[in-house]
Amino acid sequence: MVVIKGMKPLSKQQGQDGHEGKSFQKERILTWPFFVRLFRRFFFLEDVMKGREILSNEDFKKCADFHGHTCPGLAIGYRAAKAGLERLGKGRATDEELAAVIETDACGADAVQVLTGCTVGKGNLIIKDHGKHVITLFGRESGEGIRMSMIPGTFSINERHRELIEKITDDTATQDERSEFEELHLQRTCEVLEKPLEELFRIEAASIQIPAKARIEPSIPCDHCKEPTMSSKLIGKGGERFCGECAERGECAERGE
Ligand SMILES: [Zn+2]
Numbered sequence: 001m002v003v004i005k006g007m008k009p010l011s012k013q014q015g016q017d018g019h020e021g022k023s024f025q026k027e028r029i030l031t032w033p034f035f036v037r038l039f040r041r042f043f044f045l046e047d048v049m050k051g052r053e054i055l056s057n058e059d060f061k062k063c064a065d066f067h068g069h070t071c072p073g074l075a076i077g078y079r080a081a082k083a084g085l086e087r088l089g090k091g092r093a094t095d096e097e098l099a100a101v102i103e104t105d106a107c108g109a110d111a112v113q114v115l116t117g118c119t120v121g122k123g124n125l126i127i128k129d130h131g132k133h134v135i136t137l138f139g140r141e142s143g144e145g146i147r148m149s150m151i152p153g154t155f156s157i158n159e160r161h162r163e164l165i166e167k168i169t170d171d172t173a174t175q176d177e178r179s180e181f182e183e184l185h186l187q188r189t190c191e192v193l194e195k196p197l198e199e200l201f202r203i204e205a206a207s208i209q210i211p212a213k214a215r216i217e218p219s220i221p222c223d224h225c226k227e228p229t230m231s232s233k234l235i236g237k238g239g240e241r242f243c244g245e246c247a248e249r250g251e252c253a254e255r256g257e
Pocket residue numbers: 067069070071073074107
């Protein structure tokens with residue numbers, strides 16, 4: 001006998017009304033959709049369809065427009081940003097009321113910028129490139145936030161997908177291989193969009209040291225290249241002040257220092 005979760009109420013009903021034949025009919029009618037769902041899930045049809053619906057929603061389209069393409073990394077950032085905002089009970093930051101720390105500079109960072117309003121330009125997005133899909137979103141006033149870290153093994157690409165990525169990187173992929181790659185990439189994206197959140201991220205409360213608000217300060221020309229530079233970023237050497245680039249190139253050394 002196969003016991004299928006979700007069919008218990010039927011046997012209860014069967015016992016209550018005492019009409020076995022009628023209940024059997026109901027059971028057959030209710031069982032079919034279950035097997036159809038099972039079939040669709042098994043062949044990823046359901047995932048892909050639902051994922052594709054998300055691909056065409058306004059928020060996701062904004063992220064894809066900003067990022068330039070649709071990819072699994074963008075989908076990870078999309079899911080994290082949505083979950084973080086929802087759990088904090090916040091909307092997109094118009095000023096600097098929210099801040100985000102992202103531990104990768106990969107694709108997902110763009111979705112976080114679009115959806116949370118935490119951006120590089122406003123100074124409320126901090127990228128610590130540890131190469132990890134970890135995003136912490138927090139309220140600037142309280143410093144209390146949500147940290148979302150990707151669960152190990154939740155997102156992996158198969159051998160063929162990896163092979164195709166290498167061919168595209170090396171510019172040796174045929175047109176058919178490019179199409180195959182795009183389809184696989186889209187499937188992975190849809191899987192990320194579709195996966196239950198708790199299978200995608202470990203989500204925990206986090207409190208964080210609040211970063212300083214973006215400062216506005218006068219620019220002063222660098223003593224070598226003369227390009228206006230934020231005064232706090234100038235590097236002083238022997239009574240002169242150099243921008244980071246000139247200092248890095250050793251312009252100060254050339255001047256005999
Ligand atoms: Zn991307």
